[in-house]
Amino acid sequence: MFVINCPYCGERDQQEFKAGGEAHIERPKQPTELSDDEWAEYLFMRKNIKGVQFERWNHAHGCRKWFNMVRDTSNDEIKLIYKMGERPPSE
Amino acid sequence: MPANLRVQSSEFIDETVRISFKFNGKTYHGFKGDTLASALLANDVHLVGRSFKYHRPRGIMTAGSEEPNAIVQVNDKTNRTEPNVRATEVEIYEGLEASSQNCWPSVNFDIGGINNAISPFLPAGFYYKTFMWPASFWEKYEYFIRHSAGLGKSPTEKDPDIYDHRNIHCDVLVVGAGISGILAAKNAAKNNLKTLLVDEKNELGGATIYQNREFNKIDNQSSSDWIKKEIQELRNIKNLEIKTRTSVAAYHGYNYLLARENLTDHLEKKDKQDKIRQRLLKIRAKKVILATGALERPLIFNNNDRPGIMLSSAVKKYADFYGVVSGKKNVFFTNNDSAYESALCLHNKGIKVEAVIDIREKSNSNIVKAVESAGIRIHWSHTIVDTKGYKRLNSISTMKLSNDGLSVTGNKTDISCDCLGIAGGWTPAVHLFTQSGGKLTFDENNKVFLPNKYPSDQLSVGSCNGDFKIKEIISNLSNNLKQFLKIEKTDFDNLSVESEVENSKRNIWLLPSDRAIGKTKPFVDYQNDATAKDIKLALREGFRSIEHVKRYTTTGMGTDQGKLGNMHALGIIADTAGVKMGELGTTTFRPPYTPLTFGTIVGRNVGEYFDTFRRTPMNDWQIKNKAEFENVGQWKRAWYYPINGESIHEAVQRESMAARESAGILDASTLGKIDIQGSDASEFLNRVYTNAWSKLGIGKCRYGLMLNEDGMVFDDGVTTRLSENHYLMTTTTGGAANVLGKLEDYLQTEWPELDVYLTSVTDHYATASICGPNSKKILNKIIPDLDLSEESFPHMSFKNAQIGKIKCRIMRISFTGEHSYEINVQANYGLDIWEKCMEAGKEFNITPYGTETMHLLRAEKGFIIVGQDTDGTMTPIDLQMDWIVSKKKYDFIGKRSLYRSDTMKEDRKQLVGLLTDDPSIVLEEGAQIVSELNQSPVNMLGHVTSSYYSPNLKKSIALAVVRSGKKMMGKKLFIPMEDKTINVTVVNPVFFDSENKRLNA
């Protein structure tokens, strides 16, 4: 059970949060221009890394804000938390 | 005269308080401070249960929570009964009743004992191999297996006790109050850290407090006297909370631990009443210090499981702590020095020790010399090859061990004895450490797994960290604690400590016998009856992974999780497969460390508090008017309103007709409501719904369908434009929270540039929906000055109105196909408006109807219910709702997916109507649909999603999803049921008033 440092509220228990899958998968601006394969890439393909992964989290039972998290899925270590819209750190 | 093996009074036992209890129906006596195990041993009772598979007689093996054998049912046939309780942990109280498990009809005569006789035919995997074939025989086998082997009986009555949860935040949590835990907690608290010290026992001090070890001195006192003084001091330290009878069950990531605090289990029945029995502590600690100690290992040899065979340390604890000896003629069997402590302890109490069998060639430590000079015979380089005595050990056979330890030589010597203390060395209790994600390293010298990589801010100290001698415990603790707590000094930096240094040990995981291994029973897992032979068989059959061997042989899968024998299992696998133990790894230790009751887990969340439920403002009225309710999400929704003992069918038929013939009223308050404001609100709706929204006039309502990005229908509802930049969206009752979450997600992450604000207002408004040909007249009676003409207030429009002082929003929308109005008011006026509608509708026989009638009425119209007629695999096209998908809009959520090759396939399942050839037969929802009856395997085309008898059409109607259904209009299909086949015809899903004339009637 993690302690998550919400960028808006501070440290809270994991049970206040909802995980939202892989981060930085931007919705295509012009979906109709995409081939089936390209759209499927956006829609279905996720990395599901064992190791350092960029994720989206939502403070669902709190401020309801979405934010990004860098987490090592092999040991659940949270390496970094940053707001939506901010660029991911380069490793 | 009952046997009395209490040989010495003990400071931990209050002999002035005599306690009577029953075991297997017989009354015994013990004293305050006794466990069930110590009290039984004092009465010379060793046989306490039967093993799981072979039903072999088993006795008390340990003195702690690692006990594999002495598993009892407490207070059977009462509402407080509990199975799988370790007799070594039960503190006795007046009136306690306990009984053996796993035996039928009794522990002395057990029918399953026949399994022991046929055990050559019950090897590892026997159940998997035999009872699975032929599959049809399983039911017969199952009866036999379930009846003769069960792990206790679950209670059949409601649990009378109260359970509780508590959250604790602390700076330092110390688990285990032995010498290391006490010193760690004391120094943490003294350095201004808020500290919590927990121990599963009722006394602090661990083993140090009762072990008067000959050669252990601290500060020139015996270690037990010294620790007592330390414990006294603990009581006066601020910042320190101490909890005994508290067992840590789970150690999760981020130093989140769950512990069970036992509050009343040791009390008499009358003192238990109205008190909290157990409390689950949810502990979030900044730092955790594990001082969980070590568990003594057994030795694995032929017939090592008879009642009377115990861990050597347990023999010592029963003698030192409880003043009870476990036998009159004792033998010890060891591979290290610690059995000599036990032997000497008994000898000093005047109890006969026949011999010590030691597999080592020699040991020169002081303790061994002391035993020798006490005149106790030591058999060096010997092992035990067999034991005798069915319900109680009566003799052992020993032989000389070969140099390589793989075989035995020479003559067999029998030694008669009634108690055998076995000592196989010590296993650090690293269970919690590994639960937390910690990685172990294997210490080849001492044959132990030790904490290596810490996953969180934690420290293992004392014997759970591999320090077994008091001297090294204290010096390592002092150094590690200073670093860990970032403190300059501890109280015990300069303590003088003397302890035995000798640490020689000879490790043989499986001891040889003069008989072939196939003819022996060397038990590795006592509780699950797994022997070394089974492990070797599993390896021969090709199992390599330790996790597979565990499951195949069931080693370590009992309620004790194999705390005693896991290391031997690993050792035997490593030896047999020729790999190193360090490379083999361990099986995973999973929470809970010791079993938890369901009561502790659920705490106060029982009965009506099990889950929260939501009630509408009209709920009291509905209860008063005898409504039946159904759960929709967390809501209690009126389902139907039976009158005069009507069945659900009769009530729904009456309600449905009334709604179409005159007037009906529905509580629609549970529908999700989201208030949407902002200058980009229209654009936002354009993007989230499939249809166009920019041109919706102010004061107009529109039905919308929302998709997931994969093109599948997600939710639906009517949204009203209240003003230029202000909309009120409704969602399905069950989907409200998910819809809000999804909309917020898109707003925050994909379209942050949009000026849109969302507020959930589901609970803020109550909604009464009146429908039917007379609904207009009723509304007119309530609000006479409101213009209800078609020109002023047409279908799909909205008006603000006022009923007395109550402001309301009235939407003219319909889910039934009838002329209808939804009146929305501030929630606390909900009941008032409802009653006004009932009053005004009296002359029109206004009929309250519930969700069942609502479902029937909409099915007559072919309106879908998301979640009933859809299941996350239906596109709007599949639902024949092409009309609601805008072709003009460039984009909306899910649009691109509607043009994927897969979603465009014509043979997808599509929504259709079904009519039964016999109009009186109502189909079952979920029934499968086929076109051929004599096919094998049969081609399943789809299933029925909604089905009713329509009183308005006087026939049965159904909605269904059918493969290529759109092309099947008029086609005959079949619905095979258990007892008959129903013939149906595919039709258009709109059954009633397809021209929508009634909306404006």
Ligand SMILES: [Zn+2]
């Ligand atoms: Zn927050």
